[in-house]
Amino acid sequence: MITAQQKPIDEIRGMLVPYKRILVLGCASCVAECAAGGQKETAMLASTLRMKAKMNNEDVIIQEHTLDRQCVKDFVVTLDDIIGSYDAVLSLGCGAGVQAVAEMFSEIPVIPGLNTEFIGETRAQGLWVENCLGCGDCMLYYFGGVCPLARCSKQLFNGPCGGSVGGKCEINPDVDCAWQKIIDRLSRFGALDRLETIYPPKNWSRKQGGGPRKIIREDQQR
Amino acid sequence: MHYQHNRTLALFYCQNVPGAGERERIGLEKEYGQCIRFYPIACSGRLEPVHLLSALENFADAAYLITCPEGMCRYFEGNLRAIKRVMRTQDIISGIGLEKERVGIITGSKEGPKTLAELAKEIFDKVLQMEPSPVLGKGERSYDYCATEAH
Numbered sequence: 521m522i523t524a525q526q527k528p529i530d531e532i533r534g535m536l537v538p539y540k541r542i543l544v545l546g547c548a549s550c551v552a553e554c555a556a557g558g559q560k561e562t563a564m565l566a567s568t569l570r571m572k573a574k575m576n577n578e579d580v581i582i583q584e585h586t587l588d589r590q591c592v593k594d595f596v597v598t599l600d601d602i603i604g605s606y607d608a609v610l611s612l613g614c615g616a617g618v619q620a621v622a623e624m625f626s627e628i629p630v631i632p633g634l635n636t637e638f639i640g641e642t643r644a645q646g647l648w649v650e651n652c653l654g655c656g657d658c659m660l661y662y663f664g665g666v667c668p669l670a671r672c673s674k675q676l677f678n679g680p681c682g683g684s685v686g687g688k689c690e691i692n693p694d695v696d697c698a699w700q701k702i703i704d705r706l707s708r709f710g711a712l713d714r715l716e717t718i719y720p721p722k723n724w725s726r727k728q729g730g731g732p733r734k735i736i737r738e739d740q741q742r
Numbered sequence: 743m744h745y746q747h748n749r750t751l752a753l754f755y756c757q758n759v760p761g762a763g764e765r766e767r768i769g770l771e772k773e774y775g776q777c778i779r780f781y782p783i784a785c786s787g788r789l790e791p792v793h794l795l796s797a798l799e800n801f802a803d804a805a806y807l808i809t810c811p812e813g814m815c816r817y818f819e820g821n822l823r824a825i826k827r828v829m830r831t832q833d834i835i836s837g838i839g840l841e842k843e844r845v846g847i848i849t850g851s852k853e854g855p856k857t858l859a860e861l862a863k864e865i866f867d868k869v870l871q872m873e874p875s876p877v878l879g880k881g882e883r884s885y886d887y888c889a890t891e892a893h
Protein backbone atom coordinates (compact mmCIF):
# COMPACT_ATOMS: atom_id res chain seq x y z
CA MET A 521 0.00 0.00 0.00
CA ILE A 522 0.93 3.67 -0.27
CA THR A 523 1.83 5.31 3.03
CA ALA A 524 1.51 8.96 3.90
CA GLN A 525 1.57 11.40 6.79
CA GLN A 526 -0.39 14.55 7.39
CA LYS A 527 1.37 17.80 6.60
CA PRO A 528 1.92 20.24 9.48
CA ILE A 529 -1.25 22.17 10.26
CA ASP A 530 0.36 25.57 9.60
CA GLU A 531 1.45 24.48 6.14
CA ILE A 532 -2.08 23.27 5.39
CA ARG A 533 -3.66 26.47 6.66
CA GLY A 534 -1.19 28.52 4.64
CA MET A 535 -2.31 26.82 1.43
CA LEU A 536 -5.98 27.33 2.29
CA VAL A 537 -5.78 31.08 2.91
CA PRO A 538 -7.53 32.21 -0.30
CA TYR A 539 -10.49 29.86 0.07
CA LYS A 540 -13.79 30.22 1.91
CA ARG A 541 -15.61 26.97 1.19
CA ILE A 542 -13.37 23.99 1.67
CA LEU A 543 -14.05 20.30 1.26
CA VAL A 544 -11.69 18.08 3.25
CA LEU A 545 -11.65 14.91 1.20
CA GLY A 546 -10.50 11.62 2.69
CA CYS A 547 -9.76 8.27 1.10
CA ALA A 548 -10.78 5.01 2.76
CA SER A 549 -8.04 2.87 1.21
CA CYS A 550 -4.24 2.95 1.73
CA VAL A 551 -4.16 6.23 3.63
CA ALA A 552 -6.86 4.95 5.97
CA GLU A 553 -4.77 1.85 6.68
CA CYS A 554 -1.82 4.05 7.61
CA ALA A 555 -4.06 6.33 9.69
CA ALA A 556 -3.32 9.46 7.69
CA GLY A 557 -6.32 10.17 5.49
CA GLY A 558 -9.20 7.81 6.27
CA GLN A 559 -12.62 8.84 7.50
CA LYS A 560 -11.42 9.29 11.07
CA GLU A 561 -8.41 11.41 10.17
CA THR A 562 -10.50 13.46 7.77
CA ALA A 563 -13.00 14.23 10.52
CA MET A 564 -10.15 15.13 12.88
CA LEU A 565 -8.46 17.47 10.46
CA ALA A 566 -11.71 19.15 9.45
CA SER A 567 -12.62 19.66 13.11
CA THR A 568 -9.17 21.07 13.89
CA LEU A 569 -9.36 23.49 10.96
CA ARG A 570 -12.84 24.62 11.96
CA MET A 571 -11.68 25.24 15.52
CA LYS A 572 -8.75 27.33 14.36
CA ALA A 573 -11.01 29.27 12.02
CA LYS A 574 -13.43 30.00 14.88
CA MET A 575 -10.58 31.11 17.12
CA ASN A 576 -9.51 33.59 14.44
CA ASN A 577 -13.05 34.67 13.55
CA GLU A 578 -12.49 33.53 9.99
CA ASP A 579 -15.56 33.29 7.87
CA VAL A 580 -15.06 29.89 6.24
CA ILE A 581 -17.08 26.75 5.70
CA ILE A 582 -15.14 23.53 6.15
CA GLN A 583 -16.87 20.22 5.53
CA GLU A 584 -15.64 16.68 5.12
CA HIS A 585 -16.32 13.72 2.91
CA THR A 586 -14.51 10.44 2.32
CA LEU A 587 -14.35 8.42 -0.88
CA ASP A 588 -13.72 4.68 -0.92
CA ARG A 589 -10.80 5.29 -3.27
CA GLN A 590 -9.59 8.69 -4.34
CA CYS A 591 -7.36 7.36 -7.11
CA VAL A 592 -10.14 5.57 -9.03
CA LYS A 593 -12.23 7.59 -11.43
CA ASP A 594 -15.41 5.63 -10.73
CA PHE A 595 -15.32 6.83 -7.13
CA VAL A 596 -14.09 10.35 -7.84
CA VAL A 597 -16.97 10.97 -10.19
CA THR A 598 -19.40 10.66 -7.27
CA LEU A 599 -18.18 14.08 -6.12
CA ASP A 600 -20.03 15.58 -9.04
CA ASP A 601 -23.12 16.29 -6.94
CA ILE A 602 -21.35 18.13 -4.15
CA ILE A 603 -18.18 19.66 -5.50
CA GLY A 604 -19.92 22.76 -6.83
CA SER A 605 -20.51 23.91 -3.25
CA TYR A 606 -16.80 24.41 -2.60
CA ASP A 607 -14.07 26.63 -3.88
CA ALA A 608 -11.21 24.29 -2.89
CA VAL A 609 -10.63 20.65 -2.02
CA LEU A 610 -8.12 19.69 0.64
CA SER A 611 -7.28 16.14 -0.33
CA LEU A 612 -6.16 13.54 2.18
CA GLY A 613 -5.46 11.07 -0.59
CA CYS A 614 -1.96 10.09 -1.64
CA GLY A 615 -0.35 12.02 -4.48
CA ALA A 616 -2.24 9.86 -6.97
CA GLY A 617 -5.56 10.64 -5.28
CA VAL A 618 -4.91 14.39 -5.27
CA GLN A 619 -4.13 14.29 -8.98
CA ALA A 620 -7.07 12.07 -9.86
CA VAL A 621 -9.46 14.56 -8.26
CA ALA A 622 -7.67 17.51 -9.89
CA GLU A 623 -7.77 15.81 -13.27
CA MET A 624 -11.50 15.22 -13.10
CA PHE A 625 -12.47 18.61 -11.64
CA SER A 626 -10.07 20.91 -13.43
CA GLU A 627 -11.92 24.06 -12.38
CA ILE A 628 -11.32 23.60 -8.65
CA PRO A 629 -7.98 23.81 -6.80
CA VAL A 630 -7.06 20.52 -5.12
CA ILE A 631 -4.59 20.96 -2.28
CA PRO A 632 -2.54 18.11 -0.81
CA GLY A 633 -3.02 17.64 2.92
CA LEU A 634 -0.63 14.69 3.13
CA ASN A 635 2.98 13.98 2.33
CA THR A 636 2.99 10.72 0.40
CA GLU A 637 5.83 8.62 1.71
CA PHE A 638 6.45 5.13 0.32
CA ILE A 639 5.13 1.75 -0.77
CA GLY A 640 5.15 -0.28 2.38
CA GLU A 641 3.68 -2.78 4.69
CA THR A 642 1.84 -2.51 8.00
CA ARG A 643 4.25 -4.50 10.12
CA ALA A 644 2.49 -3.94 13.44
CA GLN A 645 -0.15 -1.62 14.80
CA GLY A 646 1.20 1.86 14.24
CA LEU A 647 4.30 0.68 12.37
CA TRP A 648 4.70 0.98 8.60
CA VAL A 649 7.88 0.06 6.79
CA GLU A 650 9.09 0.71 3.28
CA ASN A 651 9.73 -2.42 1.28
CA CYS A 652 9.32 -1.71 -2.43
CA LEU A 653 10.45 1.12 -4.72
CA GLY A 654 8.17 0.11 -7.58
CA CYS A 655 11.18 -0.44 -9.85
CA GLY A 656 9.18 -2.10 -12.63
CA ASP A 657 11.33 -5.23 -12.77
CA CYS A 658 10.88 -7.21 -9.59
CA MET A 659 13.89 -9.27 -8.50
CA LEU A 660 12.54 -10.60 -5.23
CA TYR A 661 12.96 -14.16 -6.48
CA TYR A 662 16.74 -13.79 -6.56
CA PHE A 663 16.89 -12.21 -3.14
CA GLY A 664 14.68 -14.55 -1.14
CA GLY A 665 11.76 -12.14 -1.04
CA VAL A 666 13.72 -9.30 0.54
CA CYS A 667 14.17 -6.22 -1.65
CA PRO A 668 17.70 -4.84 -1.54
CA LEU A 669 16.60 -1.69 -3.35
CA ALA A 670 14.10 -0.71 -0.71
CA ARG A 671 15.62 -2.31 2.35
CA CYS A 672 19.42 -2.15 1.99
CA SER A 673 20.60 1.34 2.88
CA LYS A 674 23.14 1.24 0.03
CA GLN A 675 20.80 -0.50 -2.41
CA LEU A 676 23.43 -3.16 -2.99
CA PHE A 677 22.65 -5.91 -5.48
CA ASN A 678 25.77 -7.80 -4.57
CA GLY A 679 25.90 -7.43 -0.81
CA PRO A 680 26.43 -7.43 2.02
CA CYS A 681 28.64 -4.42 2.35
CA GLY A 682 30.89 -5.57 5.17
CA GLY A 683 29.44 -3.22 7.74
CA SER A 684 26.67 -5.54 8.83
CA VAL A 685 26.94 -6.37 12.54
CA GLY A 686 24.72 -8.83 14.38
CA GLY A 687 22.07 -8.61 11.68
CA LYS A 688 21.92 -4.82 11.88
CA CYS A 689 22.84 -2.24 9.27
CA GLU A 690 25.92 -0.11 9.79
CA ILE A 691 24.05 3.09 9.09
CA ASN A 692 21.82 2.60 12.12
CA PRO A 693 21.64 -0.22 14.65
CA ASP A 694 17.83 0.07 14.65
CA VAL A 695 17.72 -0.95 10.99
CA ASP A 696 17.85 -4.62 10.06
CA CYS A 697 20.53 -5.50 7.52
CA ALA A 698 18.60 -6.48 4.41
CA TRP A 699 21.45 -8.64 3.22
CA GLN A 700 21.50 -10.63 6.43
CA LYS A 701 17.82 -11.35 5.81
CA ILE A 702 18.45 -12.23 2.17
CA ILE A 703 21.13 -14.72 3.13
CA ASP A 704 19.08 -16.20 5.97
CA ARG A 705 16.07 -16.71 3.76
CA LEU A 706 17.94 -18.12 0.79
CA SER A 707 19.79 -20.50 3.13
CA ARG A 708 16.47 -21.72 4.53
CA PHE A 709 15.29 -22.58 1.03
CA GLY A 710 18.62 -24.11 0.01
CA ALA A 711 18.92 -21.43 -2.65
CA LEU A 712 22.10 -19.59 -1.70
CA ASP A 713 23.47 -20.42 -5.15
CA ARG A 714 21.30 -17.62 -6.51
CA LEU A 715 23.87 -15.29 -5.06
CA GLU A 716 26.67 -16.75 -7.14
CA THR A 717 25.46 -14.57 -9.97
CA ILE A 718 26.94 -11.10 -10.09
CA TYR A 719 23.93 -8.88 -10.60
CA PRO A 720 24.55 -5.94 -12.91
CA PRO A 721 23.51 -2.44 -11.90
CA LYS A 722 19.77 -1.92 -11.92
CA ASN A 723 18.26 -1.01 -15.24
CA TRP A 724 16.20 1.97 -14.16
CA SER A 725 14.66 2.44 -17.59
CA ARG A 726 11.80 0.28 -16.36
CA LYS A 727 11.10 2.78 -13.61
CA GLN A 728 11.01 6.33 -14.93
CA GLY A 729 13.49 6.14 -17.76
CA GLY A 730 10.68 6.42 -20.27
CA GLY A 731 8.83 9.22 -18.50
CA PRO A 732 5.62 8.71 -16.51
CA ARG A 733 4.61 5.07 -16.57
CA LYS A 734 1.26 3.57 -17.37
CA ILE A 735 -0.21 0.11 -17.57
CA ILE A 736 -2.67 -0.70 -20.30
CA ARG A 737 -4.71 -3.90 -20.08
CA GLU A 738 -7.16 -4.28 -22.90
CA ASP A 739 -8.90 -7.19 -21.21
CA GLN A 740 -9.80 -4.82 -18.37
CA GLN A 741 -11.10 -2.06 -20.57
CA ARG A 742 -14.70 -1.40 -21.50
CA MET B 743 -27.64 27.35 47.22
CA HIS B 744 -27.06 27.99 43.54
CA TYR B 745 -23.83 28.68 41.76
CA GLN B 746 -23.54 29.77 38.19
CA HIS B 747 -20.98 28.38 35.80
CA ASN B 748 -20.44 29.08 32.17
CA ARG B 749 -17.95 26.35 31.48
CA THR B 750 -18.71 23.01 29.98
CA LEU B 751 -16.79 19.81 30.45
CA ALA B 752 -17.18 16.78 28.19
CA LEU B 753 -16.43 13.85 30.45
CA PHE B 754 -15.81 10.46 28.90
CA TYR B 755 -15.34 7.63 31.33
CA CYS B 756 -14.79 3.90 31.39
CA GLN B 757 -17.81 2.15 32.87
CA ASN B 758 -15.42 0.19 35.06
CA VAL B 759 -14.73 3.29 37.18
CA PRO B 760 -16.31 2.97 40.67
CA GLY B 761 -19.71 4.63 40.97
CA ALA B 762 -20.16 4.82 37.21
CA GLY B 763 -23.49 3.02 36.97
CA GLU B 764 -26.53 4.39 35.18
CA ARG B 765 -28.23 5.55 38.37
CA GLU B 766 -25.17 7.49 39.50
CA ARG B 767 -24.79 9.06 36.07
CA ILE B 768 -28.38 10.27 36.04
CA GLY B 769 -27.86 11.76 39.51
CA LEU B 770 -24.72 13.56 38.38
CA GLU B 771 -26.41 14.87 35.28
CA LYS B 772 -29.11 16.41 37.44
CA GLU B 773 -26.51 17.89 39.71
CA TYR B 774 -24.33 19.44 37.02
CA GLY B 775 -26.92 20.23 34.37
CA GLN B 776 -25.25 21.44 31.18
CA CYS B 777 -21.92 21.99 32.91
CA ILE B 778 -20.77 18.42 32.53
CA ARG B 779 -21.84 16.11 29.77
CA PHE B 780 -21.21 12.51 30.69
CA TYR B 781 -20.24 9.92 28.10
CA PRO B 782 -19.90 6.37 29.44
CA ILE B 783 -17.80 4.10 27.24
CA ALA B 784 -17.36 0.35 27.48
CA CYS B 785 -13.58 0.73 27.44
CA SER B 786 -11.47 3.89 27.43
CA GLY B 787 -9.44 2.38 24.58
CA ARG B 788 -12.47 2.95 22.35
CA LEU B 789 -12.15 6.69 22.64
CA GLU B 790 -10.74 8.33 19.53
CA PRO B 791 -9.14 11.78 19.28
CA VAL B 792 -12.01 12.79 17.02
CA HIS B 793 -14.45 12.42 19.95
CA LEU B 794 -12.42 14.82 22.07
CA LEU B 795 -11.94 17.26 19.19
CA SER B 796 -15.59 17.20 18.30
CA ALA B 797 -16.54 18.02 21.90
CA LEU B 798 -14.09 20.94 21.95
CA GLU B 799 -15.32 22.17 18.61
CA ASN B 800 -19.01 22.04 19.43
CA PHE B 801 -19.61 22.77 23.09
CA ALA B 802 -16.84 21.97 25.56
CA ASP B 803 -14.25 24.18 27.22
CA ALA B 804 -12.42 20.97 28.11
CA ALA B 805 -12.73 17.28 27.29
CA TYR B 806 -11.46 14.69 29.73
CA LEU B 807 -11.31 10.96 29.98
CA ILE B 808 -11.35 8.84 33.13
CA THR B 809 -9.94 5.36 32.73
CA CYS B 810 -9.83 2.37 35.02
CA PRO B 811 -6.51 1.88 36.88
CA GLU B 812 -3.48 0.60 34.96
CA GLY B 813 -3.48 -3.18 34.90
CA MET B 814 -7.24 -3.29 35.58
CA CYS B 815 -8.50 -2.86 32.02
CA ARG B 816 -10.99 -5.58 31.16
CA TYR B 817 -9.68 -5.42 27.62
CA PHE B 818 -6.04 -5.50 28.80
CA GLU B 819 -4.59 -2.46 27.07
CA GLY B 820 -7.50 -0.09 26.53
CA ASN B 821 -6.40 2.41 29.14
CA LEU B 822 -2.80 2.44 27.87
CA ARG B 823 -3.97 3.13 24.35
CA ALA B 824 -6.21 5.85 25.69
CA ILE B 825 -3.22 7.69 27.18
CA LYS B 826 -1.53 7.80 23.79
CA ARG B 827 -4.67 9.03 22.07
CA VAL B 828 -5.18 11.78 24.60
CA MET B 829 -1.56 12.83 24.14
CA ARG B 830 -2.04 12.91 20.39
CA THR B 831 -5.12 15.09 20.83
CA GLN B 832 -3.15 17.42 23.07
CA ASP B 833 -0.53 17.79 20.34
CA ILE B 834 -3.22 18.56 17.79
CA ILE B 835 -4.88 21.27 19.85
CA SER B 836 -1.62 22.86 20.87
CA GLY B 837 -0.78 23.01 17.16
CA ILE B 838 -3.65 25.46 16.71
CA GLY B 839 -2.86 27.45 19.84
CA LEU B 840 -5.29 25.88 22.32
CA GLU B 841 -3.92 25.01 25.75
CA LYS B 842 -3.06 21.34 26.11
CA GLU B 843 -4.87 21.23 29.46
CA ARG B 844 -8.20 21.47 27.70
CA VAL B 845 -7.80 17.77 27.04
CA GLY B 846 -6.75 15.36 29.74
CA ILE B 847 -6.87 11.90 31.15
CA ILE B 848 -7.25 10.68 34.71
CA THR B 849 -6.18 7.13 35.35
CA GLY B 850 -7.90 5.60 38.33
CA SER B 851 -5.76 4.45 41.23
CA LYS B 852 -5.80 0.85 42.41
CA GLU B 853 -4.79 1.81 45.93
CA GLY B 854 -7.15 4.71 46.54
CA PRO B 855 -9.96 4.33 44.02
CA LYS B 856 -12.15 7.40 43.60
CA THR B 857 -15.72 7.41 42.40
CA LEU B 858 -16.93 9.01 39.22
CA ALA B 859 -18.58 11.75 41.30
CA GLU B 860 -15.33 12.58 43.10
CA LEU B 861 -13.28 12.64 39.92
CA ALA B 862 -15.90 14.65 38.03
CA LYS B 863 -15.79 17.31 40.75
CA GLU B 864 -11.97 17.42 40.75
CA ILE B 865 -11.81 17.80 36.99
CA PHE B 866 -14.63 20.34 36.84
CA ASP B 867 -12.96 22.43 39.55
CA LYS B 868 -9.88 22.52 37.31
CA VAL B 869 -11.97 23.52 34.31
CA LEU B 870 -13.46 26.40 36.29
CA GLN B 871 -9.96 27.83 36.62
CA MET B 872 -9.58 27.93 32.84
CA GLU B 873 -10.58 30.81 30.60
CA PRO B 874 -13.61 30.11 28.43
CA SER B 875 -12.53 28.32 25.28
CA PRO B 876 -11.59 30.69 22.46
CA VAL B 877 -13.23 28.22 20.08
CA LEU B 878 -16.69 28.84 21.51
CA GLY B 879 -18.01 32.29 20.76
CA LYS B 880 -20.48 33.48 23.38
CA GLY B 881 -23.45 33.16 21.09
CA GLU B 882 -22.59 29.57 20.31
CA ARG B 883 -22.98 28.31 23.85
CA SER B 884 -25.91 26.01 24.19
CA TYR B 885 -26.76 27.70 27.49
CA ASP B 886 -25.94 30.93 29.28
CA TYR B 887 -25.17 29.45 32.58
CA CYS B 888 -26.14 26.49 34.65
CA ALA B 889 -26.85 26.22 38.32
CA THR B 890 -26.04 23.38 40.60
CA GLU B 891 -26.67 22.88 44.27
CA ALA B 892 -23.59 20.88 44.98
CA HIS B 893 -20.99 23.47 43.95
Ligand code: SF4
Binds near residue numbers: 658668
Ligand atom coordinates in the same frame (compact mmCIF):
# COMPACT_ATOMS: atom_id res chain seq x y z
S1 SF4 C 1 12.79 -5.44 -6.79
FE1 SF4 C 1 11.65 -3.67 -7.52
S2 SF4 C 1 9.50 -4.31 -7.64
FE2 SF4 C 1 10.59 -5.86 -6.44
S3 SF4 C 1 10.27 -5.24 -4.30
FE3 SF4 C 1 12.19 -4.30 -4.98
S4 SF4 C 1 11.66 -2.27 -5.77
FE4 SF4 C 1 9.77 -3.46 -5.59
Ligand code: SF4
Binds near residue numbers: 671672676691
Ligand atom coordinates in the same frame (compact mmCIF):
# COMPACT_ATOMS: atom_id res chain seq x y z
S1 SF4 D 1 24.77 -3.26 6.57
FE1 SF4 D 1 23.37 -4.50 5.31
S2 SF4 D 1 21.58 -3.16 4.93
FE2 SF4 D 1 23.23 -1.84 5.71
S3 SF4 D 1 24.20 -1.07 3.87
FE3 SF4 D 1 25.36 -2.91 4.47
S4 SF4 D 1 24.41 -4.61 3.35
FE4 SF4 D 1 23.01 -2.86 3.22
